Amino acid sequence: MKVHFLDLVSYRKHGEPAKGINPPRLLLEAFLVLIALGACLLKLPFATVEPVTWMEAAFTATSAVTVTGLVVVDTGSQYTLLGQLVILALIQLGGLGLMTFAVLTALALGFKLGLQHQLVAQEAFNEISLQTARRASGSIALFALAAEAVGILLLALFFVPELGLWDGVYHAVFYAISAFNNAGFALSADSLSDYVSHPGITLSVTGLFIIGGLGYIVIMELMDKRRWSRLSVYVKVILLATLFLNLVATGAVLLFEFGNPATLGALDGFWDKLLAAWFQGVTPRTAGFNTLDIGALTTATSVMMLLLMFIGGAPNSTSSGIKISTFVIMLAATRSFLRGNLNVTFFRRSLSSETVLKALATATIGMAVVFVGVLSLSALVEDNFLDIAFEVVSAFGTVGLSRGTTGELGTAGQLVIMAVMLIGRLGPLTLGYTLTVRRKSRVRYAQTEFPVG
Amino acid sequence: MKVHFLDLVSYRKHGEPAKGINPPRLLLEAFLVLIALGACLLKLPFATVEPVTWMEAAFTATSAVTVTGLVVVDTGSQYTLLGQLVILALIQLGGLGLMTFAVLTALALGFKLGLQHQLVAQEAFNEISLQTARRASGSIALFALAAEAVGILLLALFFVPELGLWDGVYHAVFYAISAFNNAGFALSADSLSDYVSHPGITLSVTGLFIIGGLGYIVIMELMDKRRWSRLSVYVKVILLATLFLNLVATGAVLLFEFGNPATLGALDGFWDKLLAAWFQGVTPRTAGFNTLDIGALTTATSVMMLLLMFIGGAPNSTSSGIKISTFVIMLAATRSFLRGNLNVTFFRRSLSSETVLKALATATIGMAVVFVGVLSLSALVEDNFLDIAFEVVSAFGTVGLSRGTTGELGTAGQLVIMAVMLIGRLGPLTLGYTLTVRRKSRVRYAQTEFPVG
Ligand SMILES: [K+]
Ligand SMILES: [K+]
Numbered sequence: 001m002k003v004h005f006l007d008l009v010s011y012r013k014h015g016e017p018a019k020g021i022n023p024p025r026l027l028l029e030a031f032l033v034l035i036a037l038g039a040c041l042l043k044l045p046f047a048t049v050e051p052v053t054w055m056e057a058a059f060t061a062t063s064a065v066t067v068t069g070l071v072v073v074d075t076g077s078q079y080t081l082l083g084q085l086v087i088l089a090l091i092q093l094g095g096l097g098l099m100t101f102a103v104l105t106a107l108a109l110g111f112k113l114g115l116q117h118q119l120v121a122q123e124a125f126n127e128i129s130l131q132t133a134r135r136a137s138g139s140i141a142l143f144a145l146a147a148e149a150v151g152i153l154l155l156a157l158f159f160v161p162e163l164g165l166w167d168g169v170y171h172a173v174f175y176a177i178s179a180f181n182n183a184g185f186a187l188s189a190d191s192l193s194d195y196v197s198h199p200g201i202t203l204s205v206t207g208l209f210i211i212g213g214l215g216y217i218v219i220m221e222l223m224d225k226r227r228w229s230r231l232s233v234y235v236k237v238i239l240l241a242t243l244f245l246n247l248v249a250t251g252a253v254l255l256f257e258f259g260n261p262a263t264l265g266a267l268d269g270f271w272d273k274l275l276a277a278w279f280q281g282v283t284p285r286t287a288g289f290n291t292l293d294i295g296a297l298t299t300a301t302s303v304m305m306l307l308l309m310f311i312g313g314a315p316n317s318t319s320s321g322i323k324i325s326t327f328v329i330m331l332a333a334t335r336s337f338l339r340g341n342l343n344v345t346f347f348r349r350s351l352s353s354e355t356v357l358k359a360l361a362t363a364t365i366g367m368a369v370v371f372v373g374v375l376s377l378s379a380l381v382e383d384n385f386l387d388i389a390f391e392v393v394s395a396f397g398t399v400g401l402s403r404g405t406t407g408e409l410g411t412a413g414q415l416v417i418m419a420v421m422l423i424g425r426l427g428p429l430t431l432g433y434t435l436t437v438r439r440k441s442r443v444r445y446a447q448t449e450f451p452v453g
Numbered sequence: 454m455k456v457h458f459l460d461l462v463s464y465r466k467h468g469e470p471a472k473g474i475n476p477p478r479l480l481l482e483a484f485l486v487l488i489a490l491g492a493c494l495l496k497l498p499f500a501t502v503e504p505v506t507w508m509e510a511a512f513t514a515t516s517a518v519t520v521t522g523l524v525v526v527d528t529g530s531q532y533t534l535l536g537q538l539v540i541l542a543l544i545q546l547g548g549l550g551l552m553t554f555a556v557l558t559a560l561a562l563g564f565k566l567g568l569q570h571q572l573v574a575q576e577a578f579n580e581i582s583l584q585t586a587r588r589a590s591g592s593i594a595l596f597a598l599a600a601e602a603v604g605i606l607l608l609a610l611f612f613v614p615e616l617g618l619w620d621g622v623y624h625a626v627f628y629a630i631s632a633f634n635n636a637g638f639a640l641s642a643d644s645l646s647d648y649v650s651h652p653g654i655t656l657s658v659t660g661l662f663i664i665g666g667l668g669y670i671v672i673m674e675l676m677d678k679r680r681w682s683r684l685s686v687y688v689k690v691i692l693l694a695t696l697f698l699n700l701v702a703t704g705a706v707l708l709f710e711f712g713n714p715a716t717l718g719a720l721d722g723f724w725d726k727l728l729a730a731w732f733q734g735v736t737p738r739t740a741g742f743n744t745l746d747i748g749a750l751t752t753a754t755s756v757m758m759l760l761l762m763f764i765g766g767a768p769n770s771t772s773s774g775i776k777i778s779t780f781v782i783m784l785a786a787t788r789s790f791l792r793g794n795l796n797v798t799f800f801r802r803s804l805s806s807e808t809v810l811k812a813l814a815t816a817t818i819g820m821a822v823v824f825v826g827v828l829s830l831s832a833l834v835e836d837n838f839l840d841i842a843f844e845v846v847s848a849f850g851t852v853g854l855s856r857g858t859t860g861e862l863g864t865a866g867q868l869v870i871m872a873v874m875l876i877g878r879l880g881p882l883t884l885g886y887t888l889t890v891r892r893k894s895r896v897r898y899a900q901t902e903f904p905v906g
Contacts, residue, residue: 106904217904233901256832299831299838307824315904325905330817337814338882338889342807349901353806354795358905360813361790364783371760378752379709385752386838429791436791448686448802451559451670451768452778452811 024430027101031094031422035061038090047083048073055411062418064090066425067318069184069288069400070391070417072407076187081170087185088177095181095212095318098425100140102316103216104133140216144180151176151208158200175201179208182318184288184400192279196291197272202279209287214242215317233349234325238314241324245308249281250274252304262296284308286319288400295387295403302386302403309397310366320398320424322366329359358429365428370396373420380413381405395420477883480554484547484875488514491543500536501526508864515871517543519878520771522637522741522853523844523870525860529640534623540638541630548634548665548771551878553593555769556669557586593669597633604629604661611653628654632661635771637741637853645732649744650725655732662740667695668770686802687778691767694777698761702734703727705757715749737761739772741853748840748856755839755856762850763819773851773877775819782812811882818881823849826873833866834858848873 038061041047043054052060056073063070064087075084152172159175160168171187178185186192195201211219221235228236254277257264264273280292284305297305312321333344333356343350373392381388387403394401395417409417423431491514494500496507505513509526516523517540526532528540605625612628613621624640631638639645648654664672674688681689707730710717717726733745737758750758765774786797786809796803826845834841840856847854848870862870876884 102904234903237903299841300828302838303824303828303831323905325903329903329905330813333810334814334817334885335889337807337810338885342810343898345898346901346903348898350898351903352900354790355903355905356813357786357790357795357809360783360809361787362905364787371756375753375756378756384838385755385842388752389838432787432791436788445796445798445801445803447805448799450687450690450778450782450799450804450808451555452776452782452808452815 024433027098028426028430028434030097031065031426034065034090034093035422037061038065038086041086042079042083047080047086049078049080052078055414059414059418060087061090062421063400064183064185065094066398066421067091067095067181067183067286067320068395068398068421068425069178069186070395070402070406070421071185071400072409072414074189075185076189084174084187088174091181091183091185092177094425095183096141096144099144099215099316099318100137103140104136106217106316107132107136139220143216143219144212147208147211148176148180151180151204154204155201158198158204175205176208179205179287179289180212180318182209182212182286182288182313182320182398184283186289190293191290193291193293196276196279197267199275202275202291205289206279206282206287209289209318210242210246210282213286213313213317213319214238215314215319217316218314233347237328237346238324241328242314245285245311245324246278246282249284249304249308250278251281253277253281253301256298256300256304257292260296260298263292284397284399284401285311286313286321286397286399288394288398290401294390294401297403299386302390305401306389306393309393309399309401310370312397320427321396322362322428326359326362326366329356330363333359361432362428365432366396369420369423369428369431373416376416377405377409377413380416381409383408391417392420396424398424477886480551481879481883481887483550484518484879487518487543487546488875490514491518491539494539495532495536500533500539502531502533505531508867512867512871513540514543515874516853517636517638518547519851519874520544520548520634520636520739520773521848521851521874521878522631522639523848523855523859523874524638524853525862525867527642528638529642537627537640541627544634544636544638545630547878548636549594549597552597552668552769552771553590556593557589559670559769560585560589592673596669596672597665600661600664601629601633604633604657607657608654611651611657628658629661632658632740632742633665633771635662635665635739635741635766635773635851637736639742643746644743646744646746649729649732650720652728655728655744658742659732659735659740662742662771663695663699663735666739666766666770666772667691668767668772670769671767686800690781690799691777694781695767698738698764698777699731699735702737702757702761703731704734706730706734706754709751709753709757710745713749713751716745737850737852737854739765739774739850739852741847741851743854747843747854750856752839755843758854759842759846762846762852762854763823765850773880774849775815775881779812779815779819782809783816786812814885815881818885819849822873822876822881822884826869829869830858830862830866833869834862836861844870845873849877851877 035058039054039058042052042057042060045051052073059072073079075087079087155172155175156169159171162168163171174187177183184191188194192201192205218235218238221231225231231239254264254273257277258273259265264276267273267276276291280290283289285308310321311327312323313319315323315325329344329351332346336342336344344356345351370392373396374389377388377392378385383405384403387405390401390403391405393399398421406417488511492507492511495505495510495513498504505526512525528537532540608625608628609622612624615621616624627640630636637644641647645655645658671688671691674684678684684692707717707726710730711726712718717729720726720729729744733743736742738761763774764780765776766772768776768778782797782804785799789795789797797809798804823845826849827842830841830845831838836858837856840858843854843856844858846852851874859870
């Protein structure tokens with residue numbers, strides 16, 4: 001049996017109904033089922049210290065499955081160990097599950113993994129066999145478990161001496177899974193603020209979520225090719241953009257928070273400040289942990305974070321947002337146009353106009369979702385505009401950082417944020433495909449002139 | 454002698470230096486000279502009641518030349534009649550001058566005006582003769598003066614009975630010129646708030662700035678073709694989008710302000726509320742007058758206005774922003790991609806991929822300018838984030854609405870806003886061309902694959 005990827009698109013192209021499995025709809029349904037199941041489990045008496053409402057259980061389940069980390073109920077104190085394990089399971093299924101789906105889609109659309117041991121035999125465009133899908137999924141799961149195992153070992157080194165064996169190991173497991181999946185769920189209400197000056201824990205956590213946020217394709221190619229010159233253009237661009245964004249973000253936090261007595265100003269010495277700036281600079285692109293008080297950040301830092309949260313990480317990974325590739329293509333297309341060159345190029349390779357249009361569509365839908373979300377919350381919630389905008393963009397990038405609005409959303413506001421988290425995790429294009437009316441004919445029309453700008 | 458339009462681009466394409474006049478640079482230089490001249494005139498003793506500082510004079514001149522209307526010194530009470538006439542002259546030169554330049558560029562790039570009496574003989578792409586430029590400029594000036602004359606007559610009908618002959622006529626002249634050029638300068642500190650329930654004045658003013666914001670090309674074609682079916686695709690799209698945005702904006706103001714006691718709630722009766730909602734709904738797309746207290750608007754209305762101010766009006770007009778055409782093309786390109794069709798079409802006509810890329814570049818540079826502006830002001834000015842964002846987007850769209858931040862900018866903040874007004878009025882692409890390194894070779898590279906979204 002064959003799995004037909006992007007059948008929704010091919011349906012439109014050929015004007016005939018798709019046969020077999022329709023992955024985008026399958027994905028949406030799987031997420032809804034997982035959320036419903038998770039909410040039921042979290043509603044059971046043994047999952048909570050004090051009973052939670054259905055709304056609280058559904059919000060928690062959505063936040064976990066979409067690996068966001070926004071919470072209306074404190075994870076560490078309000079959920080029992082069993083409740084926390086349910087949350088961990090939802091995070092792993094949501095984070096790893098979507099990454100697997102996205103990698104399979106990329107393979108089916110013809111993206112070559114560039115591995116010596118090629119996973120995918122030459123198959124038809126837009127489909128891969130179930131056997132190939134199974135092998136690829138196994139390899140992705142192995143990658144995730146290996147990364148998480150290393151993370152658990154590293155974190156246990158630091159947590160066990162402090163918290164004892166059982167509690168230390170449990171913290172290591174919880175934070176390793178939460179970090180690799182870019183979930184941002186924490187066992188304390190103030191996230192990792194206790195460890196703001198602990199290089200071992202903060203660097204382990206950032207390492208884990210950066211690896212998860214680069215995703216399977218990038219990491220596998222890195223392990224396989226080892227030398228810069230042999231990497232594919234895509235992987236080079238993702239690595240350079242990630243490095244650039246992380247350095248700029250760290251610099252911005254240092255610059256805008258250095259004298260803020262509620263954040264970096266409270267820390268002694270340059271190295272402690274640098275460590276905290278690094279952690280809080282790299283965490284907005286989907287991870288969502290914090291070691292500084294987000295509500296106390298300056299407006300300038302918050303504005304910088306709005307952009308970082310909107311961009312997110314690499315495609316086919318545990319991160320969300322419009323994705324680094326979309327952001328980079330928009331900039332490169334602008335540069336190309338200004339140079340009078342209609343080909344968008346990176347490292348002497350050009351992109352297809354379909355890829356450029358895909359980036360344009362992703363960015364446009366992403367902005368539309370954020371705009372509608374901010375407008376709705378502005379009408380529904382009495383709160384500061386910055387805090388509202390921050391909450392919505394955080395939900396869209398499934399980041400989980402908050403300036404304090406999460407607790408004041410009310411039922412309607414919570415439903416808005418749940419919808420934005422789901423759209424953000426499934427991706428702007430999945431929403432787009434769902435809303436588009438199918439079109440059967442493909443007539444070519446004469447060109448018209450159109451002044452712009 | 455020939456005027457070579459967009460020589461900057463052709464320079465890049467052919468790799469040889471441009472001959473003759475380079476219009477984008479000419480435009481920037483003309484604006485800078487006008488601003489400097491205006492600042493000197495406004496600094497003269499006879500122009501002001503109390504002397505203004507150089508910074509205040511420069512800010513006023515920039516705001517007038519870019520037809521923005523943000524003010525650090527109250528126009529009606531701080532400038533003398535002569536000072537106000539200087540401001541009016543700067544508005545007319547900046548508004549009409551740029552519209553003329555933009556229409557000439559469109560003609561030189563091959564846009565057909567669609568007039569029976571075609572202004573432009575068949576000339577080479579990217580150039581028009583000085584004779585043609587002179588004839589077209591004359592026609593555009595005639596259009597502007599005719600519209601303003603009608604505006605003055607209409608407004609005098611309402612102002613003269615109230616203010617007496619001299620003052621009434623002066624108000625009519627001032628507001629007609631300010632409205633047609635979408636300048637938003639007013640003779641009272643609270644703009645047109647006194648006339649919130651005056652249908653004659655508010656409808657005349659909105660009529661004038663909508664005509665100015667549609668611009669010469671659209672209005673001439675409307676007068677020439679008269680029937681919908683004979684209009685060009687471009688003009689149809691601009692008219693429909695303008696209508697749609699104005700209706701949505703009016704509805705949004707009604708919805709979000711209906712119960713606000715500081716705005717619509719203070720007005721008696723539905724028709725007064727509707728009139729005020731219409732005025733305040735259509736004014737954010739560049740005009741910038743207000744009859745309601747902008748600082749008292751709800752957050753939801755303000756968010757809606759952020760979008761409207763960013764979009765602006767039609768190209769080749771007295772309005773700014775990324776332009777309606779850019780906005781519409783971004784949405785249409787997204788729809789096309791989702792339908793699996795790579796051609797972007799309107800009314801059975803397709804756009805060139807160059808036009809789509811131009812819209813992408815315009816929107817991207819516009820967002821970058823707004824982002825950098827908001828980030829800078831956030832670091833420089835102690836004010837509410839909403840008010841800061843509103844101020845920057847208002848400057849970018851040369852709108853002139855303010856939630857009160859203009860008075861608190863300080864010198865550095867004023868310089869940021871002056872730069873944003875200038876970039877907004879000259880257009881994002883003009884900034885882009887200025888910053889781009891020229892490129893001489895046009896090699897075609899092999900395609901590469903690139904996961905997105
Ligand atoms: K997260
Ligand atoms: K204006």
